[in-house]
Amino acid sequence: MLLSIKTKLKLSKTQEIIMCKHAGIARFAYNWGLARQQLYKDGLKPNKYILKKFFNNHVKPEFTWIKEKGICQKITQYAFDNLGDSFSQFFSGKGGYPNFKKKGRHDSFTIDASGKPICVGGKSIKLPTIGWVKTFEGLPHTTCKSITISRTADSWFLAFAYEQSYQPTVKKHEVVGVDLGIKQLATLSTGVVFSHPRHYKKHLEKLCRLSQKFARKVNGSNNKYKTKIHLARHHAKVANLRKNTLHQITTYLCKNHAKIVVEDLNVSGLLANHKLAQVIADCGFYEFQRQLEYKAKKFGCEIIIASRWFPSSKTCSNCGHIQDMPLKERVYNCSSCKHSIDRDLNASINLSRLAKA
Ligand SMILES: [Zn+2]
Numbered sequence: 001m002l003l004s005i006k007t008k009l010k011l012s013k014t015q016e017i018i019m020c021k022h023a024g025i026a027r028f029a030y031n032w033g034l035a036r037q038q039l040y041k042d043g044l045k046p047n048k049y050i051l052k053k054f055f056n057n058h059v060k061p062e063f064t065w066i067k068e069k070g071i072c073q074k075i076t077q078y079a080f081d082n083l084g085d086s087f088s089q090f091f092s093g094k095g096g097y098p099n100f101k102k103k104g105r106h107d108s109f110t111i112d113a114s115g116k117p118i119c120v121g122g123k124s125i126k127l128p129t130i131g132w133v134k135t136f137e138g139l140p141h142t143t144c145k146s147i148t149i150s151r152t153a154d155s156w157f158l159a160f161a162y163e164q165s166y167q168p169t170v171k172k173h174e175v176v177g178v179d180l181g182i183k184q185l186a187t188l189s190t191g192v193v194f195s196h197p198r199h200y201k202k203h204l205e206k207l208c209r210l211s212q213k214f215a216r217k218v219n220g221s222n223n224k225y226k227t228k229i230h231l232a233r234h235h236a237k238v239a240n241l242r243k244n245t246l247h248q249i250t251t252y253l254c255k256n257h258a259k260i261v262v263e264d265l266n267v268s269g270l271l272a273n274h275k276l277a278q279v280i281a282d283c284g285f286y287e288f289q290r291q292l293e294y295k296a297k298k299f300g301c302e303i304i305i306a307s308r309w310f311p312s313s314k315t316c317s318n319c320g321h322i323q324d325m326p327l328k329e330r331v332y333n334c335s336s337c338k339h340s341i342d343r344d345l346n347a348s349i350n351l352s353r354l355a356k357a
Helices: 013-035 048-059 075-091 200-216 222-256 267-272 274-283 285-299 343-356
Strands: 002-010 108-112 118-127 131-144 146-152 155-163 173-180 186-188 257-263 302-306 331-333 340-342
Touching (some): 013 075, 013 146, 118 155, 200 222, 302 343
Parallel strands (some): 257 302
Antiparallel strands (some): 146 155
16 A cells, blocks of 8 residues: 655755756646646647647756756656646536646655665655755665655655555454544544643634734734744644644554544534534544554554444443433433443544444
8 A cells, every 4th residue: 555754854055056956847737737838728728748748858957056066857747747737627517727837835846766666764865856955753674756845934844655565463352443523533432532742722722822923013024024934833733742642542443443433523513613613624533544544554453434323422332212402411311221421432432333334
Protein backbone atom coordinates (compact mmCIF):
# COMPACT_ATOMS: atom_id res chain seq x y z
CA MET A 1 0.00 0.00 0.00
CA LEU A 2 1.05 3.58 -0.65
CA LEU A 3 1.74 5.74 2.41
CA SER A 4 2.65 9.38 2.41
CA ILE A 5 4.84 11.35 4.74
CA LYS A 6 5.33 15.07 5.30
CA THR A 7 8.04 16.43 7.53
CA LYS A 8 9.73 19.70 8.37
CA LEU A 9 13.06 20.60 6.78
CA LYS A 10 16.04 22.03 8.64
CA LEU A 11 17.43 24.49 6.09
CA SER A 12 20.28 26.97 6.02
CA LYS A 13 19.59 30.52 4.81
CA THR A 14 21.19 29.71 1.46
CA GLN A 15 19.02 26.62 1.08
CA GLU A 16 15.91 28.64 1.92
CA ILE A 17 16.76 31.01 -0.92
CA ILE A 18 17.16 28.06 -3.30
CA MET A 19 13.76 26.70 -2.23
CA CYS A 20 12.20 30.16 -2.76
CA LYS A 21 13.66 30.30 -6.27
CA HIS A 22 12.25 26.89 -7.15
CA ALA A 23 8.82 27.76 -5.77
CA GLY A 24 8.96 31.03 -7.72
CA ILE A 25 9.68 29.23 -11.00
CA ALA A 26 6.95 26.65 -10.37
CA ARG A 27 4.52 29.51 -9.69
CA PHE A 28 5.64 31.34 -12.83
CA ALA A 29 5.07 28.26 -15.01
CA TYR A 30 1.67 27.56 -13.43
CA ASN A 31 0.54 31.15 -13.91
CA TRP A 32 1.94 31.28 -17.42
CA GLY A 33 -0.08 28.16 -18.30
CA LEU A 34 -3.18 29.58 -16.70
CA ALA A 35 -2.78 32.82 -18.64
CA ARG A 36 -3.04 30.78 -21.87
CA GLN A 37 -6.71 30.37 -20.99
CA GLN A 38 -7.65 31.78 -24.37
CA LEU A 39 -7.08 28.23 -25.65
CA TYR A 40 -9.82 26.96 -23.38
CA LYS A 41 -12.18 29.75 -24.33
CA ASP A 42 -11.68 28.71 -27.94
CA GLY A 43 -13.15 25.35 -27.00
CA LEU A 44 -9.92 23.41 -26.58
CA LYS A 45 -9.58 21.39 -23.42
CA PRO A 46 -6.35 22.17 -21.56
CA ASN A 47 -3.56 19.97 -22.74
CA LYS A 48 -0.57 20.02 -20.49
CA TYR A 49 1.58 18.33 -23.13
CA ILE A 50 1.15 21.14 -25.64
CA LEU A 51 1.72 23.69 -22.89
CA LYS A 52 4.88 21.91 -21.70
CA LYS A 53 6.29 21.71 -25.21
CA PHE A 54 5.58 25.35 -26.02
CA PHE A 55 6.97 26.49 -22.69
CA ASN A 56 10.19 24.49 -23.06
CA ASN A 57 10.79 25.56 -26.67
CA HIS A 58 9.71 29.19 -26.66
CA VAL A 59 9.39 30.55 -23.13
CA LYS A 60 12.27 29.01 -21.21
CA PRO A 61 14.97 30.28 -23.61
CA GLU A 62 13.74 33.85 -23.03
CA PHE A 63 13.77 33.64 -19.27
CA THR A 64 17.35 32.72 -18.50
CA TRP A 65 16.79 32.79 -14.72
CA ILE A 66 14.78 29.56 -15.04
CA LYS A 67 17.83 27.78 -16.42
CA GLU A 68 20.14 29.13 -13.73
CA LYS A 69 22.68 26.67 -12.33
CA GLY A 70 21.37 24.61 -9.40
CA ILE A 71 17.75 24.86 -10.47
CA CYS A 72 16.02 21.54 -11.06
CA GLN A 73 14.46 21.66 -14.53
CA LYS A 74 11.71 19.17 -13.59
CA ILE A 75 9.71 21.68 -11.60
CA THR A 76 8.03 23.38 -14.56
CA GLN A 77 6.74 20.01 -15.81
CA TYR A 78 5.19 19.28 -12.42
CA ALA A 79 3.73 22.80 -12.35
CA PHE A 80 1.90 21.99 -15.61
CA ASP A 81 0.75 18.62 -14.22
CA ASN A 82 -0.53 20.52 -11.22
CA LEU A 83 -2.38 22.97 -13.48
CA GLY A 84 -3.76 20.03 -15.49
CA ASP A 85 -5.10 18.51 -12.24
CA SER A 86 -6.71 21.82 -11.26
CA PHE A 87 -8.46 21.92 -14.64
CA SER A 88 -9.57 18.27 -14.41
CA GLN A 89 -11.12 19.08 -11.03
CA PHE A 90 -12.81 22.12 -12.52
CA PHE A 91 -14.21 20.19 -15.51
CA SER A 92 -15.44 17.34 -13.32
CA GLY A 93 -17.26 19.89 -11.16
CA LYS A 94 -15.15 19.15 -8.06
CA GLY A 95 -13.37 22.48 -7.92
CA GLY A 96 -13.63 26.08 -9.01
CA TYR A 97 -11.82 27.64 -11.96
CA PRO A 98 -8.09 27.60 -11.16
CA ASN A 99 -6.72 30.81 -9.65
CA PHE A 100 -3.39 32.46 -10.23
CA LYS A 101 -0.86 31.52 -7.57
CA LYS A 102 0.32 34.34 -5.35
CA LYS A 103 3.78 34.66 -3.89
CA GLY A 104 3.90 33.39 -0.32
CA ARG A 105 0.61 31.51 -0.50
CA HIS A 106 0.83 27.73 -0.92
CA ASP A 107 4.38 28.02 -2.26
CA SER A 108 5.43 24.60 -3.45
CA PHE A 109 7.22 22.62 -6.14
CA THR A 110 7.86 18.99 -7.06
CA ILE A 111 11.08 17.39 -8.24
CA ASP A 112 12.16 13.92 -9.33
CA ALA A 113 15.29 12.13 -10.51
CA SER A 114 14.15 11.53 -14.12
CA GLY A 115 12.40 8.28 -13.29
CA LYS A 116 15.14 6.91 -11.06
CA PRO A 117 14.12 6.16 -7.46
CA ILE A 118 15.20 8.69 -4.84
CA CYS A 119 16.65 7.16 -1.68
CA VAL A 120 15.37 8.46 1.64
CA GLY A 121 16.03 7.40 5.21
CA GLY A 122 17.41 8.89 8.41
CA LYS A 123 17.68 12.61 8.93
CA SER A 124 19.16 13.70 5.60
CA ILE A 125 18.10 13.32 2.00
CA LYS A 126 19.96 14.02 -1.20
CA LEU A 127 17.53 15.91 -3.42
CA PRO A 128 18.10 15.76 -7.19
CA THR A 129 20.03 18.86 -8.37
CA ILE A 130 19.51 20.69 -5.04
CA GLY A 131 21.70 18.38 -2.97
CA TRP A 132 21.69 17.36 0.70
CA VAL A 133 19.02 18.69 3.03
CA LYS A 134 18.33 17.82 6.66
CA THR A 135 15.08 16.96 8.42
CA PHE A 136 14.21 17.22 12.12
CA GLU A 137 12.54 13.83 12.16
CA GLY A 138 14.14 10.56 11.08
CA LEU A 139 12.55 9.11 7.93
CA PRO A 140 11.87 5.45 7.13
CA HIS A 141 14.51 3.84 4.91
CA THR A 142 12.82 3.52 1.53
CA THR A 143 12.69 5.02 -1.96
CA CYS A 144 10.22 7.34 -3.68
CA LYS A 145 9.55 8.59 -7.20
CA SER A 146 9.13 12.30 -6.54
CA ILE A 147 9.33 14.77 -3.69
CA THR A 148 7.18 17.83 -3.10
CA ILE A 149 8.57 20.74 -1.14
CA SER A 150 6.22 23.34 0.29
CA ARG A 151 6.14 26.27 2.66
CA THR A 152 3.77 26.98 5.55
CA ALA A 153 4.34 30.26 7.40
CA ASP A 154 8.16 30.49 7.45
CA SER A 155 8.84 26.75 7.58
CA TRP A 156 9.63 24.43 4.68
CA PHE A 157 8.33 20.88 4.43
CA LEU A 158 9.12 17.85 2.36
CA ALA A 159 6.50 15.30 1.31
CA PHE A 160 6.62 12.02 -0.61
CA ALA A 161 4.69 8.81 -1.09
CA TYR A 162 6.25 5.40 -0.60
CA GLU A 163 5.23 1.79 -0.84
CA GLN A 164 4.85 -0.10 2.41
CA SER A 165 4.08 -3.72 2.92
CA TYR A 166 1.06 -4.87 4.83
CA GLN A 167 1.91 -5.63 8.46
CA PRO A 168 -1.05 -6.99 10.43
CA THR A 169 -0.66 -6.89 14.21
CA VAL A 170 -1.88 -9.29 16.89
CA LYS A 171 -5.09 -7.82 18.30
CA LYS A 172 -5.80 -7.53 22.02
CA HIS A 173 -9.53 -7.03 21.53
CA GLU A 174 -11.92 -8.49 19.01
CA VAL A 175 -14.32 -5.52 18.95
CA VAL A 176 -14.32 -1.91 20.08
CA GLY A 177 -16.98 0.81 19.88
CA VAL A 178 -15.77 4.41 19.65
CA ASP A 179 -17.81 7.40 20.76
CA LEU A 180 -16.41 10.71 19.56
CA GLY A 181 -17.50 13.57 21.74
CA ILE A 182 -17.27 17.07 22.98
CA LYS A 183 -16.26 16.43 26.58
CA GLN A 184 -13.76 13.69 25.75
CA LEU A 185 -12.30 13.33 22.29
CA ALA A 186 -12.91 9.57 22.17
CA THR A 187 -14.41 7.08 24.61
CA LEU A 188 -13.89 3.39 23.86
CA SER A 189 -16.19 0.57 24.94
CA THR A 190 -13.15 -1.06 26.59
CA GLY A 191 -13.08 1.83 29.06
CA VAL A 192 -10.11 3.63 27.50
CA VAL A 193 -10.63 7.40 27.21
CA PHE A 194 -8.71 9.89 25.05
CA SER A 195 -8.98 13.48 26.29
CA HIS A 196 -8.49 16.64 24.30
CA PRO A 197 -4.81 17.52 23.92
CA ARG A 198 -3.30 19.35 26.88
CA HIS A 199 -3.28 23.15 26.72
CA TYR A 200 -5.42 22.93 23.61
CA LYS A 201 -7.89 25.52 24.89
CA LYS A 202 -5.09 27.94 25.77
CA HIS A 203 -3.66 27.62 22.26
CA LEU A 204 -7.07 28.30 20.76
CA GLU A 205 -7.47 31.41 22.91
CA LYS A 206 -4.06 32.63 21.78
CA LEU A 207 -5.08 32.00 18.18
CA CYS A 208 -8.11 34.20 18.72
CA ARG A 209 -6.04 37.01 20.26
CA LEU A 210 -3.48 36.86 17.44
CA SER A 211 -6.10 37.10 14.71
CA GLN A 212 -7.67 40.12 16.43
CA LYS A 213 -4.23 41.71 16.68
CA PHE A 214 -3.64 40.96 13.00
CA ALA A 215 -6.93 42.59 11.98
CA ARG A 216 -6.04 45.78 13.85
CA LYS A 217 -2.64 46.33 12.18
CA VAL A 218 -2.39 48.81 9.32
CA ASN A 219 -2.54 47.12 5.91
CA GLY A 220 0.80 46.82 4.17
CA SER A 221 2.78 47.73 7.29
CA ASN A 222 5.80 45.79 8.46
CA ASN A 223 4.00 45.07 11.72
CA LYS A 224 1.11 43.52 9.85
CA TYR A 225 3.55 41.26 8.03
CA LYS A 226 5.20 40.20 11.29
CA THR A 227 1.85 39.42 12.90
CA LYS A 228 0.85 37.47 9.81
CA ILE A 229 3.88 35.18 10.16
CA HIS A 230 3.27 34.84 13.89
CA LEU A 231 -0.38 33.96 13.29
CA ALA A 232 0.40 31.44 10.56
CA ARG A 233 3.00 29.80 12.79
CA HIS A 234 0.50 29.45 15.61
CA HIS A 235 -2.14 28.09 13.24
CA ALA A 236 0.31 25.39 12.15
CA LYS A 237 1.10 24.60 15.79
CA VAL A 238 -2.56 24.05 16.70
CA ALA A 239 -3.17 22.00 13.56
CA ASN A 240 -0.17 19.80 14.40
CA LEU A 241 -1.28 19.29 17.96
CA ARG A 242 -4.66 18.15 16.72
CA LYS A 243 -3.24 15.87 14.06
CA ASN A 244 -0.79 14.22 16.47
CA THR A 245 -3.57 13.50 18.94
CA LEU A 246 -5.68 11.93 16.21
CA HIS A 247 -2.72 9.83 15.08
CA GLN A 248 -2.25 8.51 18.62
CA ILE A 249 -5.89 7.46 18.82
CA THR A 250 -6.18 5.92 15.36
CA THR A 251 -2.90 3.99 15.72
CA TYR A 252 -3.98 2.63 19.10
CA LEU A 253 -7.36 1.60 17.68
CA CYS A 254 -6.06 -0.12 14.57
CA LYS A 255 -3.14 -1.89 16.24
CA ASN A 256 -5.15 -3.38 19.09
CA HIS A 257 -8.61 -4.15 17.75
CA ALA A 258 -9.87 -6.44 15.00
CA LYS A 259 -13.20 -4.65 14.47
CA ILE A 260 -13.75 -0.96 15.12
CA VAL A 261 -17.24 0.55 15.15
CA VAL A 262 -17.50 4.31 14.71
CA GLU A 263 -20.44 6.60 14.14
CA ASP A 264 -21.16 8.09 10.76
CA LEU A 265 -21.17 11.69 11.86
CA ASN A 266 -23.78 13.64 10.01
CA VAL A 267 -21.51 16.65 10.00
CA SER A 268 -23.81 18.99 8.14
CA GLY A 269 -26.59 18.21 10.62
CA LEU A 270 -24.30 18.78 13.58
CA LEU A 271 -22.91 21.99 12.16
CA ALA A 272 -26.42 23.41 12.10
CA ASN A 273 -26.22 23.24 15.90
CA HIS A 274 -24.00 26.22 16.49
CA LYS A 275 -22.68 25.17 19.89
CA LEU A 276 -21.14 22.06 18.37
CA ALA A 277 -19.77 23.64 15.24
CA GLN A 278 -16.43 24.86 16.63
CA VAL A 279 -15.56 21.57 18.30
CA ILE A 280 -16.52 19.46 15.32
CA ALA A 281 -14.41 21.60 13.03
CA ASP A 282 -11.52 21.55 15.54
CA CYS A 283 -11.47 17.83 16.15
CA GLY A 284 -11.20 17.16 12.46
CA PHE A 285 -13.52 14.17 12.28
CA TYR A 286 -12.94 13.85 8.55
CA GLU A 287 -9.24 13.54 9.27
CA PHE A 288 -10.11 10.93 11.92
CA GLN A 289 -11.96 8.76 9.39
CA ARG A 290 -9.23 9.19 6.78
CA GLN A 291 -6.55 8.02 9.22
CA LEU A 292 -8.68 5.08 10.37
CA GLU A 293 -9.19 3.90 6.82
CA TYR A 294 -5.55 3.80 5.82
CA LYS A 295 -4.35 2.38 9.15
CA ALA A 296 -7.00 -0.33 8.96
CA LYS A 297 -5.34 -1.45 5.73
CA LYS A 298 -1.89 -1.16 7.27
CA PHE A 299 -2.57 -3.11 10.47
CA GLY A 300 -5.26 -5.39 9.11
CA CYS A 301 -8.52 -4.57 10.85
CA GLU A 302 -12.10 -3.87 9.88
CA ILE A 303 -13.88 -0.52 10.22
CA ILE A 304 -17.64 -0.61 10.68
CA ILE A 305 -19.54 2.62 10.21
CA ALA A 306 -22.75 2.82 12.24
CA SER A 307 -25.74 4.46 10.61
CA ARG A 308 -26.22 8.04 11.68
CA TRP A 309 -29.72 7.08 12.83
CA PHE A 310 -28.47 4.44 15.26
CA PRO A 311 -29.52 5.74 18.73
CA SER A 312 -26.16 5.02 20.42
CA SER A 313 -26.61 7.70 23.11
CA LYS A 314 -30.28 7.08 23.78
CA THR A 315 -30.16 3.30 24.24
CA CYS A 316 -29.45 1.69 27.61
CA SER A 317 -26.46 -0.61 27.19
CA ASN A 318 -27.76 -2.80 30.00
CA CYS A 319 -31.38 -3.48 29.02
CA GLY A 320 -31.92 -1.90 25.60
CA HIS A 321 -34.47 0.67 26.79
CA ILE A 322 -34.52 3.89 24.73
CA GLN A 323 -34.95 7.30 26.32
CA ASP A 324 -34.19 10.92 25.40
CA MET A 325 -30.69 12.15 26.30
CA PRO A 326 -30.25 15.93 26.10
CA LEU A 327 -26.60 16.93 25.45
CA LYS A 328 -26.14 18.42 28.91
CA GLU A 329 -26.78 15.07 30.62
CA ARG A 330 -23.42 13.45 31.18
CA VAL A 331 -24.70 10.27 32.88
CA TYR A 332 -27.18 7.78 31.47
CA ASN A 333 -29.69 6.91 34.20
CA CYS A 334 -31.95 4.23 32.78
CA SER A 335 -35.58 4.81 33.75
CA SER A 336 -36.33 1.15 33.11
CA CYS A 337 -33.58 -0.93 34.79
CA LYS A 338 -32.05 1.90 36.93
CA HIS A 339 -28.62 1.25 35.37
CA SER A 340 -26.35 4.27 35.73
CA ILE A 341 -23.36 4.75 33.39
CA ASP A 342 -21.26 7.54 31.82
CA ARG A 343 -23.01 8.87 28.73
CA ASP A 344 -20.08 8.36 26.32
CA LEU A 345 -19.15 4.93 27.63
CA ASN A 346 -22.78 3.83 27.26
CA ALA A 347 -22.79 5.02 23.63
CA SER A 348 -19.50 3.26 22.83
CA ILE A 349 -20.74 -0.04 24.30
CA ASN A 350 -23.88 0.20 22.15
CA LEU A 351 -21.71 0.84 19.11
CA SER A 352 -19.46 -2.15 19.84
CA ARG A 353 -22.54 -4.43 19.80
CA LEU A 354 -23.16 -3.57 16.16
CA ALA A 355 -20.10 -5.59 15.20
CA LYS A 356 -21.43 -8.67 16.94
CA ALA A 357 -24.97 -8.35 15.64
ZN1 LIG B 1 -31.74 -0.08 31.22
